[in-house]
Amino acid sequence: MAIDTLDHGFDRAEVFARIRRRTIFTIAAPVMILAYLVYTWFAFDISGILERAQPERAAILATDSVAYKVHVTKDIRRGGLEVAIEGERTATYDNANAPDWVKIDGDNAVVDLGEGYIVDIAGKTMKFTVPGYGVITATATKKGVETQLPPGDVPDWIKDDPRKFDARPTIDRRVQVTKTKIEVHNYFGGWENFWFAFNSPLHGKSFGDLVSLAMSDQRIDPDRSNLSLIVHEFLSNPDWQHGEVFTALFETVMMAVLGTLTAALVGLPLAFIAARNFTPSFVLRFGVRRLFDFLRGIDMLIWSLIFIRAFGLGPLTGALAIAFTDTGTLGKLFSEALENIDNKQVEGVRATGASQIQRYRYGVIPQILPVFVSQVLYYLESNTRSATVIGALGAGGIGLMLVETMRTSRDWENTSYIIILTILVVIVMDQMSSWLRRKLIEGK
Structure with missing residues (x-):
């Protein structure tokens, strides 16, 4: 009796059918992707955008920067x-x-x-x-x-x-x-008059001249020391506004820090209520989880616009927008981490006669601490960038100054200056986050 089977008992027709299905999928997937790209080309009018593009103007702006x-x-x-x-x-x-x-x-x-x-x-x-x-x-x-x-x-x-x-x-x-x-x-x-204004008494002086001047007893301004004059002339440069830029950067960082820490401190207690293994009440858990969905479902930019109308312009609106959005996100992440803890460690602490708070402190917190620290530090770094965007809408900080410099085509070097400083701040925040993560989690 002839049976159309393979040596190991597989049906030859079934194997060929599987191969055909995989072949069709392998061909269909690229075709679908290509069709989608063709659709987006016409839907977004890419041809018109390319025709209206002005690469020469982009080159001019790049040169001006x-x-x-x-x-x-x-x-x-x-x-x-x-x-x-x-x-x-x-x-x-x-x-x-x-x-x-x-x-x-x-x-x-x-x-x-x-x-x-x-x-x-x-x-x-x-x-x-x-x-x-x-x-x-x-x-x-x-x-x-x-x-x-x-x-x-x-x-x-x-x-x-x-x-x-x-x-x-x-x-x-x-x-x-x-x-x-x-x-x-x-x-x-280069950038013109970056260190000192054109009409400053320090304009055109070299670094060596400034060092000698700072150590000299002969004052240029009788009312202040030469070192104080150098710092003042640099920070009060009317073209580059170094003092205002540094203050705006500090406001941006403070918005990110205040908003992130507020979200973490509020989100962690709410996470215990939203966790299934800590709150037996379904109604209470459901309400807190929907609160998380509501807070993170509204974008941070929308929250900032709402708070600008409510409290006016200023860094506080940016911090509140970050806090509201990240409370929902961090609360959800913390609640999931709480639901995945090992109950054996909690039972071991309970066996020692520890109270409820002590069981949380020694049985729960050490297990979720790596997640807590990692997520908070990551969002702190991310919110430093987000605070720049929020500030551009009116919340203040470096974002507002960035938008002001971009309104005219003659200030693109100032725009580059602010962008570079913002990138440096993000890099510093990233390095500090990595260092804190190693100290708190790995103990190094």
């Missing part, structure tokens, strides 16, 4: 020529002490942008010499701007409009002409 520009400006209406860092009145050079790449002759100037790029400003006319292209002439008139370009096709880096002429042959060189002014931008790497 790591470099600064010096403006050479000729005011055609009132006359006069000005050289200023970022175009600021408070950071304007004296024409007699202008940078060596700017040669000023009355209301006229010759600006050497390097590598053969020369701008000659004479009266209402600007001549821009571009290596490999030629000389561009732009003259301001009562109606707008008249330009003369070298013969041939107009390159993409030139925007020749009757109302405004704009040429940017490289990312770090730019000239603009309107009927009211002629402006030249020259970019330099």
Whole structure:
């Protein structure tokens, strides 16, 4: 009798059926993923987004975040020529002490942008010499701007409009002409006036000069020591606002710490009520568990908006938003940890005649301490980042300052500064969390 079976008693048809099902699944899964990606491409209008993208503007903003520009400006209406860092009145050079790449002759100037790029400003006319292209002439008139370009096709880096002429042959060189002014931008790497303001008596001094000044008995300001003056001039820098930034960072960290600790201290007692092996009442357990769902079901940002309307702007709203959200999350995690403890350790403590509180202290807490510490420290680190986002909505801290610097395109170096400081704070919090975890859990 012939039986269609394999040597080990398996039905050959069943084996082939399994292979076909697995083959179909192997093919169907990538096809479904591909179909989903195609759907999202059209649903989210990816093609339109790519068409509207402005990568050149992103490159400009990236450049502004790591470099600064010096403006050479000729005011055609009132006359006069000005050289200023970022175009600021408070950071304007004296024409007699202008940078060596700017040669000023009355209301006229010759600006050497390097590598053969020369701008000659004479009266209402600007001549821009571009290596490999030629000389561009732009003259301001009562109606707008008249330009003369070298013969041939107009390159993409030139925007020749009757109302405004704009040429940017490289990312770090730019000239603009309107009927009211002629402006030249020259970019330099670094952050301008980072340590001290342009008009500060300490501006331009080297680190060695500052050390010598701090140790000197001859005071620059009779009312304070030189060391105190150095610290004051640094923190009160009006361009970078170091003092305000450090205060905002401290507020952000305090929001995260206060919110997380409040959530942990409130969530742990509620976790005992929500745990099945500690609270026999189903109604009580059900109510507390639904409370956890309610608290963590509303996003932290929504809580912050609610508290802003209730208590106004300030760090307290951010701390409350973190506390409410994390009370639900940590409470649920703690209750699950309590339900998974080993009752033998609790029974052993009970056998010694310990009271209910002592049984919790010596039989329960040591078992959930690793989970408690790990989760609290993790959420403390995570909430440091979340506090930045909450602060951007109005809760204060470094997030609010970050949004303020992003409102204008001229402050992207300040934006980079704040982002870098925020990342450093998160790194420090992560290292401190790791150290505390080792000390409290591993005993190292």
